[in-house]
Amino acid sequence: MTGPILQAQGLCVESLGGKESFPVLTDLNFSLQPGKILGLVGESGAGKSMIGRTISQYLPNGFAVTKGTLKFDGEDLVGMAAERRRNLLGRDIAFIPQEPLSGLNPVLSVGQQMKEHLLRIGLAPGENWRERALKEFEAVHLPHGAALLERYPHQLSGGMCQRILIAMAFASRPRLLIADEPTTALDVTIQARIVKLIAEMQKRDGTAVIFITHDLRLASQISDEIMVLYAGRPAELGPAKQLFSAPAHPYTRCLQLANPTITGPRRGLYILPERMPGLRVLKELKGCRFASRCPNVIDACMITEPPFMAIGPDHIAACIRTEATPQIVAPPAVPARDQATAKTHLSAEKLTKAYTTSWSPFAKRGTFKAVNSVDLTLAEGEFVGIVGESGSGKSSLARLVVGLDKPTDGRIELAGRDVTANGASDRAYRRQYIQMVFQDPQSALNPRRRIGSIVTQANEATGTHNSSRERMDRAAELLKEIGLPPDAAMRYPSQLSGGQKQRVNIARALCTLPKILVADEIVSGLDVSVQAQLLDLLLKLRDEHGFSMLFISHDLSVVRYLCDRVLVMYRGEVVESGRTEAVFANPQHPYTRSLLAAVPPDDVSLEWSPVLAEAGYQVE
Incomplete structure (x- = not known):
């Protein structure tokens, strides 16, 4: 058996600005095996993207790792020499950013950027960069590759730009890929294409993937494991389908119920009160970080930070009342209005x-x-x-x-x-x-x-x-x-x-x-x-x-x-x-059926097989 490609043990990141320090990531423990996908889920400010920045050591000014270790294939990324890290990034460790246009240079053509990237990661002896680029485009199902090399990013759709970035990320056959919200704000069909494409390339190369998203339903369909983060600390970690079908932490359950369903009976949405605590509040906080928003809170939750409780094989949750989590339910759905007699606006x-x-x-x-x-x-x-x-x-x-x-x-x-x-x-x-x-x-x-x-x-x-x-x-x-x-x-x-x-x-x-x-x-x-x-x-x-x-x-x-x-x-x-x-x-029209099939199902026991192009109905 091979060891983990990425392993964090007791990892802590703090903001060291001024005379005070504030916790950003706390008590982070996980391991990622080759060829597996780890989903990172949570609200904005939970610390998802900060994990990616810590792996690349591109932390903002004033932020630093203060405790623990983070190892890539046995090498400690925290104390690694800058030259060694530069050799890893873009080759063995690749990234797909959230905003495809921000990941591409607007003043350079796609061909110029592909050439620069391919020359950096290295070509085989006698290999032409243009031929290699066309092969990479073909692998991500981008048609008319020769014409694309002459285009600029603003001349392409968001989905096409994202596929170009995926082609660049997988060109070096990386061992670890960090995908930071790669489908946010994309159409459902484009999202399905991007997710399916990442899975295809991941299986082809045996790449380990960290998939960052705020969509728990999407993460449950594509990930092997999911880590739910709250205020910089893991709230729950476990096998993806088990975690989604039977969440143990109340925060995971609340996120699940805050997302509307696409199939089954309609229900209302669970509204999380207030906001996630800020860094200054976290430093002074004694009890559970989620206590102020938790529907199951008791006095004991306010005293000390909860330990990680074993829920099942490889499934843990930082909560002392996991047995009460299934009692959290969403309100009833708002009934649709009958507009038969209403005035036409x-x-x-x-x-x-x-x-x-x-x-x-x-x-x-x-x-x-x-x-x-x-x-x-x-x-x-x-x-x-x-x-x-x-x-x-x-x-x-x-x-x-x-x-x-x-x-x-x-x-x-x-x-x-x-x-x-x-x-x-x-x-x-x-x-x-x-x-x-x-x-x-x-x-x-x-x-x-x-x-x-x-x-x-x-x-x-x-x-x-x-x-x-x-x-x-x-x-x-x-x-x-x-x-x-x-x-x-x-x-x-x-x-x-x-x-x-x-x-x-x-x-x-x-x-x-x-x-x-x-x-x-x-x-x-x-x-x-x-x-x-x-x-x-x-x-x-x-x-x-x-x-x-x-x-x-x-x-x-x-x-x-x-x-x-x-x-x-x-x-x-x-x-x-x-x-x-x-x-x-x-749905009666094939295009409507195609749109609905591209949405991940609410039931994780169902296989997600999106119909990405039915009867020729597709935009790209």
Whole structure:
């Protein structure tokens, strides 16, 4: 038997800034065998990516390993000479970053970057780098490899850029691969392709993989073992399928219940209260790190940090009440609304948006229809989901509804008024009637304005609540509705978390009490706990204000939980629509079946075999 390729024993990492030190990773013990996959799961700030940084010794300034060992194939990575570490990284230890575009140089062509990487890891005598690059592209199922070498990263989709990075990572036949959230915010079909591809290459080369993700369901399908991290310390470690089907730690159970289901009976989402404790709080904390958020907490949990309890073979959990974990249950599902008698807020008929292009992959005459003859209705209080891969026309349809683009053909009515022409009076009417919440909360917020000013921007545009006192009062009302403290009004966006920023975006959209919200991928890339909080907030606000919503998302489980009806789009057309539960339970169109098959099942006993291309329906 061979030994572990990677082994951590009592590993501790601390922040050493100033006169004080703060714990970042504590008491980390694990071993990874060759050819196995270890999933690292937890919320943002749990320490998942810090483990990857520790392996590469690319820790931020002021961070250092203070205790324990971390060995790669018997060599201690902590005390390793810099030259030896550089020789390992990129060859024996490879990385796949979360953001594919950030992992590629925007000013160099794909060919230039492949050449540089292949020359660094070494070519066989007489081997041409271009031929080797084409072989690596073929291994990751990238068509037209010769043409790709001439392209720049911005000319390719996110899925293609990620596959290029996978080809580069596996080009050296590494012994250890660290994949840091490689599928976050990708379409479900692209996610399935990337995960399947990593598994194929891992089996081909016998590579050990650390797969970092916030999606416990995805990790359970592809990993051999899962380590659930909380505030820098392992909460639970065990065989993947056993851990997911019968979690022992309450945090693991809460993460599981915070994620909506894609099959089986619909249920509500478990909402984790508060936030993970910060570094300063952790230093002073005496008891369990999860105690302040745990539904099973007792007095003994507040006294000392819990030891690791044996649950089964190779399965441990840091909890003194593991027997109570199965008692944690999610609330009942919010019933779908009956909109038969509700007033229609939005109606669109034969909506079309065509672009004239010098070249198009779909039309010989240089015209591309981003939206093609779409019919859409939205009733009062109704949530309608729009799903499909990137390039299917979801965001283009949203831009037409909001009025950012003018349709080439078709008709749009808001509460019976025709606003298709999109003239000045129509735009003024839309501002009062419809608002949009954008995908990236960071880029949607002005970093130079305080939160109180941001959420009342619509008042400035419409001339309402003119006095500063009126706007301050309105900002306080909005912040209370979205669950932020009153003092958040004086903060700047940089002082808020990603989930809090998205709450601010929602508050700004609700400032003028619109009848319709258009939400474009607003929970994409967020932790499941923050996602559950936002979804619960949207349902609560609907009950209070009665607004309708077009909810654009690639996450089908989220759409199933939140939306009353769903529209499935493919290449600008609606290929299937209906009540969400009926469409998901019995999809009629092959493209819908392909999307649903690409989602990991809730039951780990079922084999995940995504139908990545059925009847020729695929975008890439």
